[in-house]
Amino acid sequence: MNHSTPRTLSQKIRDTHLVTDTPGGAALVAIDRVFLHERTGASALKSMAAAGRKVRDPSRVFCVMDHIVDTRPGRGDQTLMPGGQDFITETRAAALAAGITLIDVNDPDQGITHVISTELGIVLPGMNLVAPDSHTCTQGAVGAAAWGIGSSEAEHAMATGVLRLEPARTMRVTFSGTLAPGVTAKDMALALIARHGAGGGAGHIVEFAGEAVRALDMEARMTLCNMATEFAAVTAIIAPDETTFAWLAGRRYAPAHFDDPYWRELHSDEGAVFDREIAIDAGAIAPMVTWGTSPEHAIAIDGVVPQGPPGAHAYIGLEPGQTLLGTPVDAAFIGSCTNARLSDLRRAAALLKGRQIAPSIRKALVVPGSSAIKRAAEAEGLDQVFTAAGFEWRESGCSLCFYAGGEGFPPGSRTISSTNRNFEGRQGPGIRTHIASPETVAASAIAGMIADPREIAA
Known part of the structure; x- marks a missing residue:
C-alpha cells in the first residue's frame, strides 16, 4: 500500500x-x-x-x-x-x-x-x-x-x-480564533448547521479542526461530533492530541499510557487534500437557539426569526421577524448524549445556584448522561443545586430526548432543551422544542422565557 x-x-x-x-x-x-x-x-x-x-x-x-x-x-x-x-x-x-x-x-x-x-x-x-x-x-x-x-x-x-x-467524501471544518465567553461547542455546531444546512455534510466524513477545536475539552469535542449527524455527515472525527490521551489514559478498557508512536500518527498529514473545506470564525459565534423544526433553523439568541418553511412556522408558533429572546417556555430539559456530561451539568448549575426556575415552568428535568456522571455530580452537590432551583434530578438514560410513547411533557409545552433534534414531535406529540446549550436552558428556565445566559452570568 x-x-x-x-x-x-x-x-x-x-x-x-x-x-x-x-x-x-x-x-x-x-x-x-x-x-x-x-x-x-x-x-x-x-x-x-x-x-x-x-x-x-x-x-x-x-x-x-x-x-x-x-x-x-x-x-x-x-x-x-x-x-x-x-x-x-x-x-x-x-x-x-x-x-x-x-x-x-x-x-x-x-x-x-x-x-x-x-x-x-x-x-x-x-x-x-x-x-x-x-x-x-x-x-x-x-x-x-x-x-x-x-x-x-x-x-x-x-x-x-x-x-x-461505502466510499465517502472528506470534509474539513476549521474553526479559527477563540470562542467568546458564554459560547459553547453546542453553539459551534448549530452555527455550522444554520450556515450550511442540515444536509451540508451529506456523504462526507467531517473532520473538525482549528484553534477553537483544539481548545475544547474532551466533553465539548463530543458535543461537537454528536451534532454532525444533524449536518447529515456520514460520521465525524477530531484528531487525538495530548488532551485526548490524558482524558482516556487508565480508563477500564484503555491503556495506562499512550506512549506508542502509533498514537502520535493519528492526524491528517500536512498537505492532505479534503474534498471540501469550510472555515468558520469561532470568535463571531454567539449563543444559538433553534426556532423551527430542524437544527438548521437556528439563529443567534438575540436575532430575529427568518423566513422559513411555512410548516415550521406553523408548528413552532413563531412568525418571521419575531425575536426569540423573551419567547415564553413551559418546560426545560438538560440531558441527552449531546449535553449531559459532568461539565455540562457544572455550567448549568453555576447559573442556577441560589436561583429558582420561573413559576410558569411546568416541568424541568436533569437527566445525567451516565450513572457515573450522576454519582460525580452528587459528590459535588450539583443535584442539590438543581433540585433547590426546581429541577427534577433523574437517573441516567435517553429520557425525553426522543419520545418513545412513555413519559412526556405537559401537552402543548414549548420546551427549551439541550438535546440534538427539534423535529416535530421529537419530545412528544405537539411538543415544540428549542434546542440550545445547557447554559441557555438554565437561563431560560430561570426567566420563564428564552434568555441569554451571558446576561445572567454577568
Whole structure:
C-alpha cells in the first residue's frame, strides 16, 4: 500500500483496517467494537441466533440499557412506555445468551451508549466502532471512526468481525480564533448547521479542526461530533492530541499510557487534500437557539426569526421577524448524549445556584448522561443545586430526548432543551422544542422565557 501521498485521518484508519476493496469502491474493513442498546439489540441478537450464527468475538461487543429505560428514581424493568419492559428483558436474555458484555438497567456503569463508550475507554483513537444509532458519530471525538449503522449491519459485524463501508467524501471544518465567553461547542455546531444546512455534510466524513477545536475539552469535542449527524455527515472525527490521551489514559478498557508512536500518527498529514473545506470564525459565534423544526433553523439568541418553511412556522408558533429572546417556555430539559456530561451539568448549575426556575415552568428535568456522571455530580452537590432551583434530578438514560410513547411533557409545552433534534414531535406529540446549550436552558428556565445566559452570568 502506497502511503507516500498525504492522507487524512479517516483515510489512515481505513487503511489500517482494510481487509479488501470491493467492486464499486466499497471497502471491507475490520471492526474493533460493536455497541448495542435495548431498542435494537434484542432484534439483532435474536435474528443471529435464529439463523444459527454466533458472535465471532463476544469480548468486542457491548450492550447497554439506555433508550427505553425510565429515568425516575427507583426504576427497574418496568417502564411507562407500553411494552418497554419487553425490550429490556428480551435484550438482557439475548445478550447473556450471546456472551457479550451487558451493562444492565441498574449497573454502576449504565449510561447512554455514546457517553459510556468514551467514559469506559471502550472506544479508543484509531478504532473502528459501530452501533445501530445515528449519534454514534459522537465517539469520533477521541479520534476513532465511529459509524451509525442498521441492525442487519450490526448482525454482520458481530458474526464476521468485518463490515462493508461505502466510499465517502472528506470534509474539513476549521474553526479559527477563540470562542467568546458564554459560547459553547453546542453553539459551534448549530452555527455550522444554520450556515450550511442540515444536509451540508451529506456523504462526507467531517473532520473538525482549528484553534477553537483544539481548545475544547474532551466533553465539548463530543458535543461537537454528536451534532454532525444533524449536518447529515456520514460520521465525524477530531484528531487525538495530548488532551485526548490524558482524558482516556487508565480508563477500564484503555491503556495506562499512550506512549506508542502509533498514537502520535493519528492526524491528517500536512498537505492532505479534503474534498471540501469550510472555515468558520469561532470568535463571531454567539449563543444559538433553534426556532423551527430542524437544527438548521437556528439563529443567534438575540436575532430575529427568518423566513422559513411555512410548516415550521406553523408548528413552532413563531412568525418571521419575531425575536426569540423573551419567547415564553413551559418546560426545560438538560440531558441527552449531546449535553449531559459532568461539565455540562457544572455550567448549568453555576447559573442556577441560589436561583429558582420561573413559576410558569411546568416541568424541568436533569437527566445525567451516565450513572457515573450522576454519582460525580452528587459528590459535588450539583443535584442539590438543581433540585433547590426546581429541577427534577433523574437517573441516567435517553429520557425525553426522543419520545418513545412513555413519559412526556405537559401537552402543548414549548420546551427549551439541550438535546440534538427539534423535529416535530421529537419530545412528544405537539411538543415544540428549542434546542440550545445547557447554559441557555438554565437561563431560560430561570426567566420563564428564552434568555441569554451571558446576561445572567454577568
